[in-house]
Amino acid sequence: MLTLLTDFGVQDGYVGILKGAIASIAPHCPVIDLTHQIPPQNIAAARFCLLNAYRYFPPGTVHVAVVDPGVGSDRRAVAIQIQEGWLVGPDNGLFSGVLQTSPPLAAVVLNHPHYWRTLHPSTTFHGRDIFAPVGAHLSLGVPLTELGDPIDPTGLITLPLPAVTADATGLQGTIQHIDHFGNLITTIPGERLRDRTWEIQFGDRTLPAAHSYSDQPWGSAIALIGSHGWVEITINGGNAQAQLQGKIGAECHLIWLDDRGAIVP
């Protein structure tokens, strides 16, 4: 099984061409679209999407990800083995979310043209000519080491999230993603909140913590730990991006509360 994540959009046939290139090598390999709507050349958005999706696929899945502003430059094309499967794409940090949670077991630079679509790849569409074909070969069982020369996985480019800072009053994070529903997804991991009581300050609003969208009345702004594990600001039945003027990078503050719901000292 193979997944695709790109910034190609779906208007031009570029994604169909990727699938044609895959089917020409591995005609029986199921291909699943993660998304093709990553904002053009937005590596951080790609990193976020892949990180939140990769755990839900069967063992051995090949994830081909192509958000590649450096195509045709000397940025490296890589394939990486992790416990759950394989990652294929440009070495520009888009895999670094996954790799922070599932360390790389091995990596190669894709310099064996035998596994490309053509010995003379385009300088502008390595998805079609290199990444999709290499992913297809991996899905057929070609060993990683056949695809290119080994590289040190610790040298892969990383794109770290802005740090979440903590003090006695709580945690300071930022908005890292805004989803289709307008939910504002923060950089604060839900696992840091276990068994504690908290609320969120965002702009000039204070939002109560909830367990589900419908915990509070229709139209209420709330915060909860989203299905991806991050603290998320949302409006029950509404659109937090539009109604709270949410923007990527905006700050938010998680405040610890005591048993009576009062701010800790």
Place this chain on the structure above:
Amino acid sequence: MLTLLTDFGVQDGYVGILKGAIASIAPHCPVIDLTHQIPPQNIAAARFCLLNAYRYFPPGTVHVAVVDPGVGSDRRAVAIQIQEGWLVGPDNGLFSGVLQTSPPLAAVVLNHPHYWRTLHPSTTFHGRDIFAPVGAHLSLGVPLTELGDPIDPTGLITLPLPAVTADATGLQGTIQHIDHFGNLITTIPGERLRDRTWEIQFGDRTLPAAHSYSDQPWGSAIALIGSHGWVEITINGGNAQAQLQGKIGAECHLIWLDDRGAIVP
């Protein structure tokens, strides 16, 4: 075979995650997207789409539909058997268009966690944790009664269409859907028009009945019985939503004509 209908959009990877959850259980089950562009939490739009699509799939198809404003509340999660296959999703009326034309044969509430993705499902993403996994198990032949306790199918929530009213002059309906082409799809069923002559009044325009888009000159506003069976207002080569200021809920009047094209007195 399994279909998916959601309001998730395609930018975030949520749909890919559903497919990963399905593939982890039923790796060979073909999955077809009906749409993921239902307006957020618009149960009526989901009802319309599923109703118009379900008959075109092979017998035994599992339709998983997730437009679920009540996720995490006490709304029921259900699976329903119909003659043509199965329906899986929240019990909020989104299946009621299908069920009006294909009565439920049996239904269960999804309270057997063994068939979920995890014993501890998220409170915000039952698509991933309950509905998609249950659909995958159904596609593998798990009996409906294994998935949860039986419920009375006549107690399923219904979301009725606004009634079409009739008098001697004709039928009064409303716009229930506007499609990608800007066609205005009414609540008037084409089967009520057999062998009669008619025209449509919409706003201050009178539109002739036609058999196909190209029956009248390019740019003409016309009405016809659409491929889904509803009376539809359309502009040959144009966009009726933009050019006629069509809105969901707007009224339209179908007027009977006599053999000479005159309004029936």
Place this chain on the structure above:
Amino acid sequence: MLTLLTDFGVQDGYVGILKGAIASIAPHCPVIDLTHQIPPQNIAAARFCLLNAYRYFPPGTVHVAVVDPGVGSDRRAVAIQIQEGWLVGPDNGLFSGVLQTSPPLAAVVLNHPHYWRTLHPSTTFHGRDIFAPVGAHLSLGVPLTELGDPIDPTGLITLPLPAVTADATGLQGTIQHIDHFGNLITTIPGERLRDRTWEIQFGDRTLPAAHSYSDQPWGSAIALIGSHGWVEITINGGNAQAQLQGKIGAECHLIWLDDRGAIVP
């Protein structure tokens, strides 16, 4: 294997219905979406997309393309055999890009209702009732001549590109397509530029030729031979449509340069 190209969009379930119709005939046939975002009834855009995609699919692929402003009129429904596979859709010129590069070997008009979904097809949705079912039968090995009466392939409707004109100073073309990234794709074939030095004049700008997007500094407007083989105007890391006010049909001039980079007299 079968591909789909339409102007149906993805909001309404129309594409899902096509796939249901295919699966009802050929349940194991893999179906790949080329795009469903062709601007409504834009045959030229469909012609461009199919032309640039068809070579990347396995031999024997069936391409079903439905951009069909004349549905329900007397325009012909056709299936065409080419060396690489089959084309199925309306005879309105949308296949003429492919056929210019891969001449038709045989063609039939689709007048054998046995291979339709129903003997009484809708007058507005031949994709569902005729083209998808016929494509599904072709994928199962039904011979072309079973599907309808033979027609003269040289009589198929063509939609020629505006001519590229040449003089001693260079080539004059136009913008024929603007992609998701805002790249402006011209009518000038890259194969006419082999081994020569050139630059592009577009509006009041002169753009240097490059080999890849990252050949010039971030933010530079450049021209290159795109992955599809056409000369393309692009901005490294930017959006040429927005930043250069690119429009389909706008003129561009390719100017030959001598070895020292001066304009050839």
